[in-house]
Every structure is written in structure tokens, then in C-alpha cells.
Amino acid sequence: MAGGGGKPGAGSSAGPGTDSYAAMVERAKGLIPELRDRAPRTEELRRLPPETERALHESGLFRIVQPRRVGGSELDYVALVDCADALGQADASVAWNFANLASHHWMLGMFDRHAQDAVWNANADALIASSFIFPAGRARKADGGYVLRGHWPFSSGVESCEWNMLAGVVSSDDEADGIEYRIFLLNRSDYRINDTWNATGLCGTGSNDVWVEDTFVAEKMTVSVSELTGGPTPGSEVNPNALYALPVFSLFPYVLSGVGLGNAQACLNDYVEFARHRASTYNRAKVSDLQTTQIKIAEASAKIDAARLVMRTNCIEAMDDARRGRVPDLAGKTKLRRDGAFSVNLCTEAVSLLFAASGARSLFTSGALQRQFRDAHAVNSHLAFNFDAAGTNYGRVALDLPSENLTL
Structure with missing residues (x-):
């Protein structure tokens, strides 16, 4: 998994540069082969298979942003992007449910302790x-x-x-x-x-x-x-980590943006592997020798790398700001929403580009490409990734007009 790094800020013990952080991302990567093999069954069931759900529990991935005081990992927020990126390279549906359900442990950490205790005292693994x-x-x-x-x-x-x-x-x-x-x-x-x-x-x-x-x-x-707009929350008394002082709905796109990222990365990886070893059906020319193939790989990979850089940089900087007690102003919050939508749109564009470049082979339901294409557009249909909405609100605030997003 490529992309920017960044050392955790002062007071962090589970940021992108730590062993515990890296170990959790590796656990997510380790699940890729089995989850990819199981993807057709996941679609048939229309929900996570029991063995997938069990694997996510046993790996600890559901609890990556849960408070440490109840047994969670309390990793930095960017963990949601990095782990969803890894799981999305296997199956976007699994990555989507992982990221959604894991993020709710983070949000519960901002509720009054009474609510936290009602859930976690009974079952710290509760979804x-x-x-x-x-x-x-x-x-x-x-x-x-x-x-x-x-x-x-x-x-x-x-x-x-x-x-x-x-x-x-x-x-x-x-x-x-x-x-x-x-x-x-x-x-x-x-x-x-x-x-x-x-x-x-x-x-x-x-x-x-x-x-x-x-x-x-x-x-x-x-x-x-x-x-939940940034700074102390009702849960801060028992969960003082800056993770639980982030502006929730400003960062909302990044809960799920890693899903689109991982799905696009898988699509690119598959296309490159196909192009290395295949010849044209009609004239037997090596697909890898075609300039159009080379350009498509360059364009798709540039979009994916740019998306990863935007997602990770914004999450890391948001954590650094929270550790310093800084809350972004309205312009900063609308920029986070703008970038979240834009970066996922880049991933969708990359998948669409590769789908079109794959010709008739993309039509077979037995292959992963058609699922990656469908999943890319399903991810992009989420309101958080609607660039017209995010872009309009960013432009309004830049022009000193009132924000239309009442959650920021």
C-alpha cells in the first residue's frame, strides 16, 4: 500500500509511525486473499458472511478507534483510511461494513459515559x-x-x-x-x-x-x-485522547473514503497483471506493448496515488490540529468535505477508465472487474462523495455566503 507517511504528534502512542499501527494494517492486508475468494458469496448473502465477521473480530480491526480504556486500539483517525484501503483491495462490501462499524466505536467515545457504559460494559465487542x-x-x-x-x-x-x-x-x-x-x-x-x-x-x-x-x-x-464540531465532547472526561475531539461531520467522508481507494487499487493491480500476460484476441499483439495500455495505467495510478495522498494528509493534519487544541474554522471544515468527495471521485474515475480499457473481458460476471466497477459507483453515490454538494458548499463559504451544511 503506497502513500504518505507522517509521524504522530505529541502525546500519541498509536499513530501512523508506530509498531502497533503498522501491525494492525498488516492484519488487514493478511485478510485480503480469503476475503477476495469469498466476495461472490458475500454478494449472494447481501451481508457479511459469519466467517468474515468473525475474522474482523478476531483480528481486532473493528476496535481500531475504540478507546483503550475498554480494550480498543485507539489508533489515529487515519487508520480508518489505511485499513479500509487494505480490505477494499479484497472486497469493497467488507471494507464498507468494517469502516462503518469501526467508526461507531470512535463516535461512541464522544457520548456521555453513561451511554458508553451501557454498550461496552455489557459487551466491548458489540457492533x-x-x-x-x-x-x-x-x-x-x-x-x-x-x-x-x-x-x-x-x-x-x-x-x-x-x-x-x-x-x-x-x-x-x-x-x-x-x-x-x-x-x-x-x-x-x-x-x-x-x-x-x-x-x-x-x-x-x-x-x-x-x-x-x-x-x-x-x-x-x-x-x-x-x-461534535471539534474540541471537548461529553466523552472527553473519560477519553481525553485528541482522537475524540475531532470534528465528526467535517471528517465524515474519510470514514469511508478508504473503501473507494482500496477498490480502485485492486482494479489497477488486476489490470496491470492482465496486461503483462495477455495478447490481443484479434491480432495477438501484446497488450503490454500498446501505448494506450501504458497511458491508461499511468493515468489511473496517478489518480489513485493523488487520492491516497489527499485522504491521508487531511486525516493526519486533523489529528495534529486536535492535539494542539485547534479546531478548523468553517472554511477549513468545508475544505475537508470538498477533498473527501474529490478524492473518492478520482478513485471512481480510475476504475471507470480501467473498465473501459479492458474491453469485452470486463463484461463477464465471473471476474472481479465488473464487481469493482459496480462497487466504485456505489461508493461514489454516497452523499459524502457528491462533489456537487461538497463543492457548492465550499464555494459558498469561500464567497462569504452561509454554509448549507448544518452539521459542520
């Missing part, structure tokens, strides 16, 4: 799903908490999870109070799962719908988005 589509949920204030209802799509890996973080809008009878964006942590007994995930890409993620009907959620089992 937590999510759906951060705020308009999908509506909540009203009640004595000691909130009453929540809603219907959320795209809750990836939800069948494997004991808990779920669901986003909602809190409204008040007093119009002067306005509305509030808040995240609610619910046990599986408090929501219903609808099996709706029949998709053309990321088929194995089991990103099903979740329903909640007027369920009470205690105040301490929730967190306001305004508490």
Missing part, C-alpha cells in the same frame, strides 16, 4: 450500526430525554449489530427554540429492521432500513451535533 440521515427521524423532548420516531434507510451491517446510532431532528413547541440535530443511541430491541437491500453495488453490506415507533431515548443516550 453499532447507524443512519445519519437527519430528516428521516423526528424527536420531541420529554421528561429525562426524547421520544423518537422515524424510518431510516441505508443502515449498513445492521443485522450484525446490537445497537444503532440514528440521526433525527428535535423540534420544540416553542418556535423560538428552533430545531436541533441530535444522534440517538438505541438498542436493537427498540427498532425494527426491514430487509430492503437489493442493490447493484456494495451488495454485501446489508444496508437495510430501520423503523422506530415513538420510542423513549434517555438524554444521556443521545448527543447533539453541536457537541
Whole structure:
């Protein structure tokens, strides 16, 4: 896995330059052969196979950004990119669920300790799903908490999870109070799962719908988005590492950007291997001797390398800023969102380029290329990677207009 390095800042013991960090990335790489072989079955099941889920647990990968005080690795944030990059070179669906579910241990570390204890005291390995589509949920204030209802799509890996973080809008009878964006942590007994995930890409993620009907959620089992914009959070008292002081939704794209990166890298690796050993079907010319082949490899690899550099640099710099107590201003936050979308778009462009260059062989369902193409475009369809949205908001802020992203 190529890409930028960077030493961890002061006070870090699990950053990109440490042995423990490198060991965890190597564990992810070590899973590539078996996960790649299992990819067709993962698509058929439409969720992670039990043996894949077990391997991710046994490797410790689900817990890479979980607080050390409960047995997690507490690695730097860029670990999500690097490990998803490795797993994505095997199967984007596995990498997607890994990154999603691992990141929720990081987010839970920012909740009130009561919420952390409710989950981790019972089972430190418990998996937590999510759906951060705020308009999908509506909540009203009640004595000691909130009453929540809603219907959320795209809750990836939800069948494997004991808990779920669901986003909602809190409204008040007093119009002067306005509305509030808040995240609610619910046990599986408090929501219903609808099996709706029949998709053309990321088929194995089991990103099903979740329903909640007027369920009470205690105040301490929730967190306001305004508490996750950078700096101390409700969880800082027990989790003082700078990892838990990062601006959550500014860095949101990088939870999943490594998936698109690894998928594109796998596509490039496969194409190079094909080109080295094949001859044209029609004139038997060596594919490797064709100038067009050489140019396509150069262009795709440049896009992938540039994407990796952008992703990793932004995550490493964000950690360095957090260690120094610095929170990016609105312009900096919109830049993070812009770069997250742009870098994944580069990966999608690289896959599309290689798919087109592969000719008729790309059409066979028995090969990995068609899955890599479908998965690349499925990753790119996530709102976090919509460059029109991220670019518009970046441009608005650059022009001194109000931001349209209410989570930053």
C-alpha cells in the first residue's frame, strides 16, 4: 500500500509511525486473499458472511478507534483510511461494513459515559450500526430525554449489530427554540429492521432500513451535533485522547473514503497483471506493448496515488490540529468535505477508465472487474462523495455566503 507517511504528534502512542499501527494494517492486508475468494458469496448473502465477521473480530480491526480504556486500539483517525484501503483491495462490501462499524466505536467515545457504559460494559465487542440521515427521524423532548420516531434507510451491517446510532431532528413547541440535530443511541430491541437491500453495488453490506415507533431515548443516550464540531465532547472526561475531539461531520467522508481507494487499487493491480500476460484476441499483439495500455495505467495510478495522498494528509493534519487544541474554522471544515468527495471521485474515475480499457473481458460476471466497477459507483453515490454538494458548499463559504451544511 503506497502513500504518505507522517509521524504522530505529541502525546500519541498509536499513530501512523508506530509498531502497533503498522501491525494492525498488516492484519488487514493478511485478510485480503480469503476475503477476495469469498466476495461472490458475500454478494449472494447481501451481508457479511459469519466467517468474515468473525475474522474482523478476531483480528481486532473493528476496535481500531475504540478507546483503550475498554480494550480498543485507539489508533489515529487515519487508520480508518489505511485499513479500509487494505480490505477494499479484497472486497469493497467488507471494507464498507468494517469502516462503518469501526467508526461507531470512535463516535461512541464522544457520548456521555453513561451511554458508553451501557454498550461496552455489557459487551466491548458489540457492533453499532447507524443512519445519519437527519430528516428521516423526528424527536420531541420529554421528561429525562426524547421520544423518537422515524424510518431510516441505508443502515449498513445492521443485522450484525446490537445497537444503532440514528440521526433525527428535535423540534420544540416553542418556535423560538428552533430545531436541533441530535444522534440517538438505541438498542436493537427498540427498532425494527426491514430487509430492503437489493442493490447493484456494495451488495454485501446489508444496508437495510430501520423503523422506530415513538420510542423513549434517555438524554444521556443521545448527543447533539453541536457537541461534535471539534474540541471537548461529553466523552472527553473519560477519553481525553485528541482522537475524540475531532470534528465528526467535517471528517465524515474519510470514514469511508478508504473503501473507494482500496477498490480502485485492486482494479489497477488486476489490470496491470492482465496486461503483462495477455495478447490481443484479434491480432495477438501484446497488450503490454500498446501505448494506450501504458497511458491508461499511468493515468489511473496517478489518480489513485493523488487520492491516497489527499485522504491521508487531511486525516493526519486533523489529528495534529486536535492535539494542539485547534479546531478548523468553517472554511477549513468545508475544505475537508470538498477533498473527501474529490478524492473518492478520482478513485471512481480510475476504475471507470480501467473498465473501459479492458474491453469485452470486463463484461463477464465471473471476474472481479465488473464487481469493482459496480462497487466504485456505489461508493461514489454516497452523499459524502457528491462533489456537487461538497463543492457548492465550499464555494459558498469561500464567497462569504452561509454554509448549507448544518452539521459542520
